[in-house]
Amino acid sequence: MITDKAPTVSIQIRHVGPETGPIMGNDTMTGVPMTAKRTIGRVSGPRIVNVRLGDWPSGVYFVQLNAPGGRVGYAPFVLRPKHLGVNRVAVVMPTQTWQAYNHRDDNGDGRADTWYACACQHSARLGRPFLDRGTPPHFKHYEAWWLRWLVHTDKKVDIISDAELKRASGHELAKAYSLIIFSGHHEYVTTHEYDAITDYRNRGGNLVFLSANNFYWKIVIHGRVMYRITKWRDLGRPEAALLGVEYFHNDSGEHRGNWIVRNAGALPWLFAGMTLHNGSVLSTGGIEADHTTSASPKSTRVVAEISNLYGPGMTAQMTYYETKAGAKVFAAGAFTLAGGMRDNPRVQQLVANLWTHLGNDRTGQ
Template sequence: MLALTGYVDRLSAKPGGTIAFKISSTLGGEYLADLVRIRCGDPNPAGPGLKILPVDLPFGGRFRGRHQPVHLGSYGRIETPAALADVPVLTLSAVIWPTLPDGNAQAILTVGDPSGDAGIGLEIGPDGAALRLVTTGGTQTAAVGAPLTARAWYRIEATVDVAAGTARIVQTPLDPARLGLRAATTTVQVTGKPLLAGAGTMLAATPGGEGVPASRHYDGKLEAPTLVAGDLDTAGVPAGRVLAAWDLGRDIGGVRVVDIGPGGHHGVVVNLPTRGVTGARWTGREMCWRHAPKDYAAIHFHSDDLYDCGWETDFSFTVPDGMPSGLYGARLRSGEHEDIIPFYVRPTPGKTGAPVLFLASTFTYQAYANHRRGNLDEGFRARIKDWGANPNSPDDHSDYAHSTYNRHPDNSGVALSSRLRPMLTMRPGFLTFNDARGSGLRHFPADTHLLDWLEAKGIAYDILTDEDLDDEGVDLLRPYAAVLTGSHPEYHTPGTMDALETYTQEGGRLVYLGGNGFYWRIARNPDLPGVIEVRRAETGIRAWAAETGEYYHQLDGELGGLWRRNGRPPQRLAGVGFSSQGLFEGSHYRRLPAADDPAVAWIFEGVPETIIGDFGLSGGGAAGFELDRADVNLGTPPNTVVLASSEGHGPSFIPVFEDLLSHVNTLNGEPRDRLVRADMIYADLPSGGALFSVGSITFCGSLSHAGYDNPVSRILENVVRRFAAGS
């Protein structure tokens, strides 16, 4: 763990609202917390440099440090009476789809604490299904001796017959024709009297002891965990009295574990395992869990899942009246250790004084939070040290779980991401790439290039977050003459898409300053604050692919994947949409003849250049990495003017997969190499609103070049000032 770090309970607050800070320190002694404003988060000495400005407001102070641990791993927790297991014959059974069966012992269904003083556990391990039982003679373990095949369905069961003094374990493959396996079984003598009176039942884990809520986590899918007073028949049907039977296909969108047995022993899942996944009965006839919950009656547990660190609050801050809207941070310092936890101050409702709104892409920051890239080599570490950049990388610290661009230990994709944890990548000074021609910033710190430019140009602005917009809707946007995005507003909910579309349809002006925006559809659940979900379905530029049949979100029950596959291509909102991706390299735009039309010539006032943006702190050029193009077939407004297009991209750049029909044919008929471009566009909308989009992630990295006096900066200033003036 980091020596000093923390997180906030919410990313933004308006005057009168309170933000709580959750801090962990392993240093002992005190730490100092003070308030700063974050203007520029780029430590590159060739640029403006880090601009972390002190704020003179009552805030923080000195606090005694304390270590607050993180407990990774999802599981089910059920409060059951101690007498539940006190029967002459007890059977524990479950249907499983293990993903790491060759590892250490993993608990499937436990009653009491089988690694402690009293309890029984149905487990798996390298020797297949296993039993762990506490008796008067100590802890006894046994296994069937038949290794499990990964990603195959089995029914496993363990029966303890107290009177006979025996225990039987059975492992039955549910697809024997494919696996070529028979059921495996073993019977062992129980030495001593079983101690089964431990209270509480767990799924996919077992109690972990003092200070640790769970251990021996299971990686894989789990279905139909059942407790029976008696035995099961050969088909797995209870021959005795059902004590508890948990239907994991119920309340898929939430955290409840529903017992359909007579006792109603309901529980909850902890640390948000993946739900809405195919179960043992899935046939492929239905792709949406809402339509066939019995086909989706499984939960995929992971040993590294995390929802909420659950840390206690060290201090709070209530935003005072009159505090300017902006990006701030709680700076923590103790000796040589420092961390800055960002947060946003919203404008006072009804008192908006700025004509321009910056919409912080916090859903995207969260989707990428703690992205382990594996690129932290010796040269990169040297740059971080030389520049005084943020030294804390997810490559070194996996304690705080991962991003939706990583995979779990069992190689399944991370579909859920929470902000209720330290997000190491959402810090000023964090470098993503060892960029040979620039700074290598992405997401949160890259967007401070725009904030720094707004400050340098004296353009008044307010800030709201994606989460604010999703919670409260288009009314938040209506007071503003123009809404500006950052460099990569990739992840959006139906609520944020609806709000932005309504804003432009009502006459608003949208300035889209990134690439690969409005790309993935994500889900939220108001009952689970702070978490987003993405299912990487069907196609697209992806870090992993969702399993077939698992394209529907668990949090809202709706189809995931690309917004384009959901009938809302980015071109429909922003005029351009994702077209090509390559290495983190920047090139330039070439101004097109259409830019000289008197109707749009004002955009290029003071810009005589034909080549635009062959410089910058992001890849060395204003057009790079991920590129968006105009396409009327995908929704670009028919009167859109393409002002400039990029050129000169390296051999790593390829068209996005959703545009390719084969190795030669493209969806819109353009040659493959023509799809490798960023289009800078302008469109007057029938509503009286307007669009200006640049189609490139690296655009804002060029704004500060030559003291903010360059063609990229002048173009954006012409647009923003005209939009801000309401024209």
């Protein structure tokens, strides 16, 4: 729905990923045109505009709206695959977390419709347009370059969202996918999502988490509103038991540090194609961080660390573990390997190694 006013508006659907060139700011989305521009005329109040989708691959798309005076807006959406398992690897977009960090006041009460606006609020409205001309929060740094890498390296992948995880069972996911990648900040999940991904792992499904602070809060969704309930660890389900690590601190990005390689010889395939050894620098990370706990699976290995990121002993840890069922689980432990896909060859190679080693595995069932 368009709610602004303009003497004339044109719309065009674009696909994020195949494009090239710079991304200029946090309020800019880039993509290749999938349709011709279509003029819809004057907009003078709330107006619903229908758009026709083509026979396109799953992915992140957006409707770009242009109006006189250089005015631009974006309406992003995730186009799901025709069915689960079109490809053996899935990447999940954190659409619920996008809305949690969306500070738009959509109901006009003077306060953003999210719990980040006030400690007294425990709900966030879904389906709201985003601020920054419609660009999801942190999209440039957490998703845009990652989506480009997927396309430009010809990765065969299903792009899905929280909506698909809310409907699929662990059994269905294990039949469909060898590997599920959570590339962004996947902080808020429902009970069904948590159960489905845990069951997927228990059936031998492989998981990769390229960021930090994932599966942290339990939410409940009623209609178009999600409610933040409590931390999963406070319900006796610490996220470290699934991810291998769990969130422990953030400082809004004031400190970043080097991921230093540990135990390189234990996982030679992970660092293949790179001249890395124990003590080598892989990349930089920070903002939010995870570490191992007593709930981490016993087979969890630390493969890199950002030592003393927030002070003595406050170390972010990158981990990997395997289960008796054959599942392989990797977690970055800090923000964000996905952002490093822009221009860091070592991060690109590490993620490519994970894709090869975990994405071609057919253990899950």
